[in-house]
Amino acid sequence: EPEVTQTPSHQVTQMGQEVILRCVPISNHLYFYWYRQILGQKVEFLVSFYNNEISEKSEIFDDQFSVERPDGSNFTLKIRSTKLEDSAMYFCASRAGGGRPQHFGDGTRLSIL
Amino acid sequence: GESVGLHLPTLSVQEGDNSIINCAYSNSASDYFIWYKQESGKGPQFIIDIRSNMDKRQGQRVTVLLNKTVKHLSLQIAATQPGDSAVYFCAEKGLYGNKLVFGAGTILRVKS
Numbered sequence: 001e002p003e004v005t006q007t008p009s010h011q012v013t014q015m016g017q018e019v020i021l022r023c024v025p026i027s028n029h030l031y032f033y034w035y036r037q038i039l040g041q042k043v044e045f046l047v048s049f050y051n052n053e054i055s056e057k058s059e060i061f062d063d064q065f066s067v068e069r070p071d072g073s074n075f076t077l078k079i080r081s082t083k084l085e086d087s088a089m090y091f092c093a094s095r096a097g098g099g100r101p102q103h104f105g106d107g108t109r110l111s112i113l
Numbered sequence: 114g115e116s117v118g119l120h121l122p123t124l125s126v127q128e129g130d131n132s133i134i135n136c137a138y139s140n141s142a143s144d145y146f147i148w149y150k151q152e153s154g155k156g157p158q159f160i161i162d163i164r165s166n167m168d169k170r171q172g173q174r175v176t177v178l179l180n181k182t183v184k185h186l187s188l189q190i191a192a193t194q195p196g197d198s199a200v201y202f203c204a205e206k207g208l209y210g211n212k213l214v215f216g217a218g219t220i221l222r223v224k225s
Contacts, residue, residue: 004156031211043157043202045212056210091156099164101147102213104156 002026004105006092012111013082021077021108023092032075033093033102034067036060043091049075079110087112121200123220132190134219136203141184143205147213148177148188151200160188160201190221198223 005024013019025032034046047057049067064080075094079086089109093102126132138146144165149157163170163177163186170177176189186203200220204213 006156033211035213035215042217043204043213043215045214048211050211056212058212099145101159101162103159104149106154106156 004092004094004103006090006105006108008108009106010109010111012113015084015112016081019079019082019110021079021090021092021110023075023077023094023105024073025075025092025094026096026103027073028096029094029103030097031055031095031102032067032069033095034077035091035093035104036088037091037107038085038088046077046090082110082112084112086110121218121220123222125222125224126193128195128223128225129192132188132193132197132221132223134188134190134201134221136186136188136216136219138184138186138203138205138216139214140205140207141181142208143214144208145206146177146179146186147204147206148175148186149202149204150197151202151218153199157202193221193223195223195225197221 007022032049035043037043045058047061048055066078068076089107091104091107093104095102147162148160151157161172161175161177163179168179174191178187200218202218203216
């Protein structure tokens with residue numbers, strides 16, 4: 001069964017550094033998402049992406065965050081200058097059209113030191 | 114200050130029994146609901162979904178019930194197995210937009 005893959009599984013970065021989290025969505029999917037889950041808290045929506053542009057973003061997704069689909073297979077989340085509070089699990093999700101469910105990857109654990 | 118994490122409710126069931134996991138959702142305008150299972154170290158795994166024009170939907174060993182009057186969603190798992198042990202999340206989607214709003218989660222523990 002096709003699945004969303006995320007790399008790396010764990011990323012450790014110094015505060016203030018840039019980090020790029022990578023995702024390969026399911027191949028025929030059209031909608032792409034990033035969520036995060038701070039340890040012990042709920043899964044929170046960050047951003048959705050469709051037709052090569054952001055369709056919706058949350059208050060968390062400020063100017064330090066950006067997303068890109070650089071080619072036909074990858075979907076990336078960049079944090080320009082990381083803060084301690086960015087430490088979380090970051091999940092990528094994708095879905096097909098027609099109101100289909102979102103399918104999630106296994107996440108990247110981001111640790112900011 | 115000290116950060117306060119979520120204290121997830123836990124449901125313990127005997128292997129072979131049926132499980133019912135409940136969820137109260139927040140937005141009466143939500144039109145789509147979905148249940149995910151999350152095992153340790155993995156991402157949320159899709160189980161079953163339901164639209165607001167339905168009140169029941171069945172899958173393999175799972176049933177989702179939707180009560181819009183009281184904004185309540187439940188997941189029933191028949192003949193629960195040890196492999197069903199995980200954290201279960203409900204999520205809702207509003208009429209406009211694509212984002213899912215997740216609930217806090219329920220831990221399901223299956224005793225053999």
